[in-house]
Every structure is written in C-alpha cells, then in structure tokens.
Amino acid sequence: MVSFFSTLSFFFVFLLCIHVSAAADTISANFTLSGDQTLVSSNGTFKMxxxxxxxxxxxxxxxxxQQLSIQTIVWVANRDKPVSDKNTSLLTISDDGNLVLLDNNNLVWSTGLNSSSSSSALEAVLQDDGNLVLRDDSGSLLWQSFDHPGDTWLPGVKIRYDKxxxxxxxxxSWKNTEDPSPGLFSLELxxxxxxxxxxxxxxxxWSSGPWNPQSKIFDSVPEMRLNYIYNFSFVTSDTESYFTYSLYNHANVSRFAMDVSGQIKQFTWLNNNNQWNLFWSQPRQQCQVYAYCGSFGICNDKSQPFCQCPHGFSPVSRKDWDLKDYSAGCVRNTELRCSSRGEINEFLPLTNVKLPDNNNSEELVSTRCRSACLGDCSCMAYAQSSNRCLMWSKDVLNLQQLEEDNSEGSTFYLRLSASDMPSGSPSGKGNKVMIIGAVLGSLGVIALVTLAVVLILRNLRMKRMRGEKSDGTLAAFxxxxxxxxxxxxxxKLGGGGFGSVFKGVLQDSSVVAVKRxxxxxxxxxxxxxxxxxxxTIQHVNLVRLRGFCSEGNKKVLVYDYMANGSLDSHLFISQKAVLGWKQRYQIALGTAxxxxYLHDECRDCIIHCDIKPENILLDSQFGAKVADFGLAKLVGRDFSRVLTTMRGTRGYLAPEWISGVAITAKADVYSYGMMLFEIVSGRRNTEQAENEKVRFFPSVAATVVTxxxxxxxxxDPRLEGESVDIEELTRACKVACWCIQDEESHRPAMSQVVQILEGVLEVNTPPFPRSIQALVENDGSVVFFTESSSSSSHNSSQKQSHSSSSSSSKKTTNNNSSA
Incomplete structure (x- = not known):
C-alpha cells in the first residue's frame, strides 16, 4: 500500500512538473512570477x-x-520603481485585467489598461521575438511591451511618431550601469x-536627417546602404510614421541600444568570442554628446575617462562617476564669496576649449570683460570673442577640451576662490604654522601618491599582459x-609588406598574433x-587590434589570433582539407x-591597398577576417590625394597604380575581384596546374561568363561531386569580372558587391575587361612591371593589363612572365 501511494504521489508530482513546464512562457490565473521563478520563450531565446x-x-x-554568457537586459518593467525583496514581490494578472507587479500587496507597476476582461480569461506570454504580450482568451492583443521599449530596440519594435x-x-538610456531608471539621453522620431x-x-x-524614399536611407546615415544584416523599413501614413527593422539571418543576435554614454549603438553577438561587438554608433565621438560631463565637467575625447573636473572642482558624486554617470558634473571645492575685492575671487584660464553653449553675450571691450564678470555675483565664467564678452551665470554645460592645433579652440576663464587657484598661497595670522603643516601634509601625500602609483603601474602591467584595459582601449606593451x-x-606565422607575424602567448594564457x-x-x-x-575600428569581419608597442624604431602590433590561419594556406596547399563551396562563398561575402565597412563606415575611408588571400584570416569557425587594414595611407573621402608610393602585391594591383592617377577605394575592389577568382578556382590566377599549360585564369573566367x-x-576540380549552388557560382564570377574592369567608374563599390553576393541586387553580364581582352588577342602574354611607381617607365603608354610590385616601396627588378 505504501508503495502504491508513493507511486501515486510521484505521478501527481510528474503531472505538476509537466503543467509548470507547459506554462514556462506564460503568466495566467494558474501561474504567477515571484522569487527565482522565470518565464522562457518557447524557442529559448529570451528569459524574464x-x-x-x-x-x-x-x-x-x-x-x-537566455543563451548568452553575458546577461544583457533588453526590457525592464519597473524601471524607476525597484523592489527590495524579490521573494515578497509578485508579477501577476490582477482582478481589473492588468498585468501588475506587487510588493507586499502594494502596486509597483501596471500595464494601466481599462479592461473589462476577467483575470481568469487573460494571459501574459513571453514571445520568441522578446515581446511580452497580454491577451484575452480569444487571442486579442490588449497590451505589448513592444509599444513601451526601454533603452533597447529589438528587431520588430516600431519607434513611431503619432501624428x-x-x-x-x-x-x-539607463541612468547608469546599475540603475535602469530613465536617464538623460533619448532617441525619437x-x-x-x-x-x-x-x-x-x-x-x-544628433539627427539622422530626413528619410530619403528613393535611396531608402536616412540622409545622414549612409551606413544603411550596407544592409547585409538588417532589413530596414520606414512606413508613414496619415496617422503615424515609424521605423522598424528585421534580420536577414534570424540566427544572428543583434540589438540597438540608447547607451548610458548618450550614443545610439548597434551591437552584434560574436559566438566565437562570447561577447558583444560594437558595429556602429552615433555620434561617433563621445564629446559630441551634449552635456555628457555635466555642469563644469570637461570632456576630452583623448582622455580616459572622457570626463574630468577642472582644477578647484570635484565630482558631485564620485559613486555616479564610477558607474559612468557624469551628468551631475562637478562642484567647486570652495564656495565663491561675492565681494568687490579682487583678491577674493580669481579666474582660472582653460586653454584650447570649445566654449559652452549657454552664455549671456554682451558687447563689451575685451579689457572690461574680466572686471564685468568679477563685479557680477552671478557670473561663473567668461570668455572673449572679438569685441564681445561672453559670460555664464548658470550651469556651464558642454565644455570640451580640444587639440592644441584646433582652430576652434578658445580660452575660457573659470571663476574660482583665490585659495583654490594653482598659484594661491596661505596668508594672514598663523602663516608659518600653515606652511609647516602644508609641508608635512605634502610629504604624507607624496608617500601615499607614490604607493598608489606603484599599485597602479603594477595593475596596468597585468592588464597589458592580458592584452586589454578595463575601458576596452588598446594595451601599450x-x-x-x-x-x-x-x-x-x-x-613565425607569416609575413608581408609591413613585417612578419609571430605567435605569442600572454600571461593569462590567451594566444595572440604579434606583428613586428x-x-x-x-x-x-x-x-x-x-x-x-x-x-577604434571594429567589425565582425576585421581582425581586432588588441595592443601595440612603440619604443624608438621598435614598433609592434598585437592582434587576436586566428586559429585557421590565412586563406591562401587553405586554397593553395594540397595537404590542407579542401574548403567546401559554402565555406568559400561565405569567406568571399565576409571579406566584402x-x-x-572600411570604405564606407569609418570616419575616414580606409583603403587597404593589399587585398590578397594572405591577408584574409580565418577564425575557428572559418569566418573571414580582413587583416593589415589601416597600415597603408589613411585617405579622406574626397580622394584628392595621390598615393605616390606603390603598395600591394603582384597580380592583385589595379591598373591605376601604374598610370599615376589618384588611388581610390576602387583599387581594393580590383584586388578583391582578382582574389575572388582564386577562391573560385582554388589556385593562383597565373599558376600552372599539373599536365596543363600556364593560363591566366581571369581571362578564362571572363570568356566563360561573357x-x-x-x-x-x-x-576548383577538387569540388567535383559537391553540390554547388550554380546561382551563387555565377554571381561570384560575374561580380569578379565587374571588379576587374579597367575603368574605376565601371567597378562596383564594395557595398554593392555585398548586396550582389547576398542576392539583394541582380548582377548583369559584365563586359569583357579591356586589358584582359588584350591578353587574349596577344596569346595571353602578361607583363608585370615591378619598378617603383616613381620610375619613368611607369606611364600610361605601357601595357596596363596587370601590374605588380613588391609589398614595400623598394625598387625591384623587372619580371616578365607568360600566361
């Protein structure tokens, strides 16, 4: 009998477990949320x-x-009304038909509906897209969290304007990293x-600029053209306008967030590194965020942290500053006393600063500006601009430190008590005692500072050996x-035009690639x-720079280590396992x-100048990472300058390297096209295969395509028998032919290459490249010019079919080869 009741009890417990499991994504009359209980969406993506x-x-x-190693909050119900004990709090459906949060039966948060539905007929469901919905038994939607976003913009959320x-x-934004209550920064339409x-x-x-219906982007956000991750949609009607987005690949995890920094940021999750990757942000510079450092705080894009208090000031709340909330700003160490005597208050000059915005302007001669501010008890600071005297009587907001050579820099005079001035000294009765005390105090401070410096240097050294800093900036080794x-x-892992690469292991056992x-x-x-x-340039398809060393002529860069090495070792070395077509296509797409990103999304267009398989690295999942970017010239968007030193590698250089015209991003497009042919064929473009004559593969490919x-x-013959997507193969060969056109204007931009490979844009049959046509008509004879670009032999009258240079600017000998 005992055994029977035990079995029966177990059966009922089993049924109860099944019931709870079935309700794991739903709050209803039979299931509420308290303590450590959670909801999990049916596909396991989100937890609540x-x-x-x-x-x-x-x-x-x-x-x-739910499945990420870093807990990343995307929505908060009771942002500004926390509870102190989760075990006495309850998320439930109330009798009046609302989803409510109760703390000891006191209402903390509610959906705020005027509902006539019975609570027993309602349920709140956590959906697979991260939307918490409240609906009745007929399935009608009564309320959804997507209509009440916090700091995070998930795919499917509509950020709207109600006309x-x-x-x-x-x-x-959150107030700070530990307080989700509404902060000072917001994004709206x-x-x-x-x-x-x-x-x-x-x-x-900051503004995105108006929506352009023709190009389907916001005027000030050209990055939207590179929509290989997001499918953006803007909708407007008589009643509303809204902007939303979805992901092309739903396996990706991505989000937009109105960050505590005051920047709108786009993140993608990197499974290989188990971390969020910052993909895009606006404004680009931290100090472009208005009043980021609060009243009297000085913002400096070159310092860490970005905010500092001027001499004679201290943070209003050191705790808030430690949590990256600088909004309270700085306060004077000594309150000002209003007096007509000049020695009571002085003015601290701050040089090379961008003046705050909120000033009271008066037309005064420069010699009267200082005395006018000193005689006004409400005047906190002044500056002189031509014949105008600018004075600040309230909070000093948006004060920015600029570079020394910045023409916009001005001198800002900040009012201080004389005792807080750098040159101030004690006076009056007891002066000697104060001086002795000051000396003894200074010695004590020096001892404490010395100890602190030793500890800080030790800490910094440990961080350098880990290849990182707590604020994410580069480590200096x-x-x-x-x-x-x-x-x-x-x-040694390899070498190129800028130096050799070696494998290294830091003290925390992390493996890195060290480029000398x-x-x-x-x-x-x-x-x-x-x-x-x-x-600062980070992208899922770029190798991340972790640190550097600069000691005289010894200059070294430290990168993430790529477990699968470079692309050339997998394409051209027979001992390696053959890359399948799907892998090759994804590598080509990732590289594009x-x-x-380098061409269109960085503040300055970065031309790589040396695209080849050796500079495409593969991570543990064979994801493509472009290496060695930024080591060539950094060129402005107007492309008005000519790169006079030839860079690159033989067989990948565009014709314009010889002709002497300005080098643009289209030179990289040409090199990419040449490399794409090698990805397709699995061998060098001019390499002789066994039992075959030497042939120049791009000419063969152009003939087949046209x-x-x-x-x-x-x-690649090694892929014989593999199921290859013919549409992808055709697309890759066509776009490669477009990339190697002689005229730059005939080549696509890399953003267009991305869209073509994704199938977003249709690609037409390309014309036969003129220089390739010359090869066919002349029995495939190829001349490689290998002298420096400054050589007189490099002129437009020479055959421009394919140029070559060593990776450096050193002069080498001519090398004629046939194909």
Missing part, C-alpha cells in the same frame, strides 16, 4: 524574471537573452521623419613583454595616433563586408 543589476541592492522585473497626438515613442537624439528631452545633438610572449619572436613592423618611419606621435585610429558557357568549368 527578477534581476539585480551589478552591485545594486534593488530588484527589477526584466527580460534578457494625431503629436507624441513620439522614445528609447531612453520627429515630425520631419528624422530620428534625433535628445539631452534631457529638449536639446538635440613593452618590447620585452612581447619578446617573452613570443619566445623572442621564434614561431618593418620600414615604418613615422614619428612617435603620428604612429600612436594612427594606431589608436586602427584600434569587411572592406565595405559567352554564357558552362560556369562549372571554372570551379
């Missing part, structure tokens, strides 16, 4: 429950990604169909550290500036995406 951000003691009801109520739906970012709901400091990491540069640069003649300041620029012959004849 109580969470505690960072070191906070408060609890919130929120939603996050009837004249109100916008907003994304609003305005009546002119432009997105704008606001400070404090009023001051606009010493040359000896990298010698130890690479065993004195003993394990050669022939770099830049000065210290210029080198560091360019390295910092490279370090990386180049499109005469509509059998496209499979171009495929």
């Amino acid at each position: 429950g109580f969470f505690k951000p960072g070191n906070s003691t408060n609890f919130y009801i929120g939603m996050w990604y 009837r109520t004249k109100k916008s739906q907003r994304l609003t 305005d009546v002119s169909t432009a997105y704008k970012i606001l400070w404090n709901g009023s001051t606009q400091y 010493s040359y000896r550290e990298l010698q130890n990491a690479t065993k004195n540069f003993s394990e 640069l050669e022939g770099i003649s830049q000065g210290e300041k210029q080198f560091r500036t360019e390295v910092v620029t490279i370090g 995406r990386g180049l499109a 005469k509509d012959e059998d496209i499979r004849s171009l495929l």
